[in-house]
Amino acid sequence: MGSVTYNYLGKSGLKVSNICLGTMTFGEHPQGRPGCDEKEAHAIMDRFIELGGNFIDTADMYQNGLSETIVGNWLKTKERSSIILATKCGKLKDANDPNTLGASRHNILTCVQNSLKRLQTDYIDIFYVHVWDSGTPVEETLSTLNDLVRAGKIHYIAMSNTKGWQLQKMVEISKQRGWDSIIALQQQYSLLCRSVEWEVSEVCRNEGISLLPWSPLKGGWLSGKIRRGMSAPEPESRVGWSAGRAHHSHPDWAWFSSNEQAWGILDKVEEITNQTGKTVAQVALRWLLQKYEVPSVVIGVRTMAQFEDNIGAAAGWSLTQEQISILDEASAIPAPYPYDYIAKDNIARTRQNNNN
Numbered sequence: 001m002g003s004v005t006y007n008y009l010g011k012s013g014l015k016v017s018n019i020c021l022g023t024m025t026f027g028e029h030p031q032g033r034p035g036c037d038e039k040e041a042h043a044i045m046d047r048f049i050e051l052g053g054n055f056i057d058t059a060d061m062y063q064n065g066l067s068e069t070i071v072g073n074w075l076k077t078k079e080r081s082s083i084i085l086a087t088k089c090g091k092l093k094d095a096n097d098p099n100t101l102g103a104s105r106h107n108i109l110t111c112v113q114n115s116l117k118r119l120q121t122d123y124i125d126i127f128y129v130h131v132w133d134s135g136t137p138v139e140e141t142l143s144t145l146n147d148l149v150r151a152g153k154i155h156y157i158a159m160s161n162t163k164g165w166q167l168q169k170m171v172e173i174s175k176q177r178g179w180d181s182i183i184a185l186q187q188q189y190s191l192l193c194r195s196v197e198w199e200v201s202e203v204c205r206n207e208g209i210s211l212l213p214w215s216p217l218k219g220g221w222l223s224g225k226i227r228r229g230m231s232a233p234e235p236e237s238r239v240g241w242s243a244g245r246a247h248h249s250h251p252d253w254a255w256f257s258s259n260e261q262a263w264g265i266l267d268k269v270e271e272i273t274n275q276t277g278k279t280v281a282q283v284a285l286r287w288l289l290q291k292y293e294v295p296s297v298v299i300g301v302r303t304m305a306q307f308e309d310n311i312g313a314a315a316g317w318s319l320t321q322e323q324i325s326i327l328d329e330a331s332a333i334p335a336p337y338p339y340d341y342i343a344k345d346n347i348a349r350t351r352q353n354n355n356n
Contacts, residue, residue: 003051004314007295010183011208012156014125016055016084018289018296019314020212021048023058025302027066031245034238035063036302042074044307049078051311057186057298059088059130060115068118076120086126087115088160090133103133103141112153127154128186131161138170139177146179158184160214164199171207182209186298188248189213191265191284191331192221192256198339204293211293215300216285219250221262223306224280227270228263261330268330272323278312285313287327 004017025034026041036044045056058067068087075083089111094100099107108129115124127148129141148154157180159167167185174181185204189196190213204211217223220238233239233253242252256262272283288297301307319327335343 003311003316004053006054009126009156009295010210011181012183014084014156014183016296017053017314019048019053019285019311020055020057020086020296020298021045021053021307022214022298022300023056023067023071024062024300026058026070027063029063033241033250034236034302038070038073040303041070044301044304045071045074047304047307048311049083051314053311054082055084055086055296057086058119059091059128060111060118061088061092061130064092065114065118068115072118072120080121084125085119085121086128086158087119087124088128088130089115090130101133102136103129103144104136105140105144108141108144108148112148116153123152124154126156126158126184128158128160128184132159132163132166138173142170142174142177142179146174146177149180156180156183158182158186160186162187162200164203167200167203167209168207171203171209182207184210184212186212186214188215189288189294190216190218190222191269191287191327192218192262193248194331194333198335201291201293209293210295211291212296212298213288213294214298215249216288216297217281217299221251221256222266222269222280222284224309226266228266265327265330268326272319272326275323276317276319278317279309281309282313283319283327285310286317286319287324289313290319290324 004019006015007018008014009016025036027035029035056071058071060068075085089108090101090103092100092111116122127145133141145157149157159170159182162185170182185200187196187200189211201211203209219242225237226233226239238250239253242250269280269283273280276283285297288294299310301310
């Protein structure tokens with residue numbers, strides 16, 4: 001059907017393309033972060049659909065709603081039921097209203113209503129709480145999401161940016177109350193950010209929750225534009241733009257430039273690009289796509305050339321187990337206690353059991 005494959009999302013019957021088109025780059029950013037205008041955004045979405053993609057991700061906070069508006073203007077010209085649309089709430093702040101931010105019933109209901117207007121649709125396929133809210137009882141958040149499913153305003157519940165215990169707590173409460181289950185977690189995950197593997201990914205695997213990586217190219221560091229020997233990034237690149245405003249989703253030059261392991265990871269990726277004939281971005285994305293818990297990876301692009309590069313990771317080839325092992329070893333980070341202790345004990349017990 002195109003240049004993607006399809007996988008079930010969590011314990012649902014919903015199938016999504018293994019590349020999810022993120023839209024954080026759609027529209028002019030208030031701080032001038034590199035992005036694309038509405039015409040280019042529509043062209044990218046058209047090309048995505050042409051290649052078989054069906055999974056589009058946005059959020060109310062992206063350009064203060066502009067991203068949702070751009071997607072909505074495009075969506076109204078398409079067959080709605082063929083598009084799996086995801087959006088998020090909880091991080092769009094209004095300085096004049098203390099009830100913005102967070103996952104209260106009030107804010108969730110307000111955000112859903114506003115997102116539906118901007119997206120020009122009657123329902124949202126997958127609705128995320130953008131980040132854990134310590135100020136709201138989790139029962140209030142989950143019951144509100146469950147009510148929205150019952151009302152047909154959203155079809156599936158998902159979370160983003162949580163700790164392992166937080167995700168497990170939401171899972172258990174939903175089970176106890178008979179509420180709709182969480183089917184997906186969107187979390188930062190890449191060769192340059194693997195801490196999700198310590199516990200969060202284990203919850204996902206044990207509970208049948210799909211793990212959807214965001215920032216899979218670590219803010220441009222795995223795009224192919226950054227190579228050992230450079231003294232500075234290109235000024236117009238995302239890494240260049242990030243200077244002075246570094247953040248986990250857009251690390252600047254100082255973030256990794258003195259980190260030998262980061263350069264070692266890039267070296268290994270380059271070696272594998274030479275073996276496979278693929279690009280740095282494609283190898284980095286393919287490494288994620290071959291993870292057990294990952295049915296789809298959220299990409300973010302601002303040009304058609306970037307999109308064509310990224311979509312090349314979706315189908316038709318795979319990394320060998322040896323190549324995956326090389327990347328795993330190069331990007332491994334020391335697990336803190338008790339994860340290292342538990343892992344060693346589990347290995348010993350497994351060996352003992354196998355000998356009985």
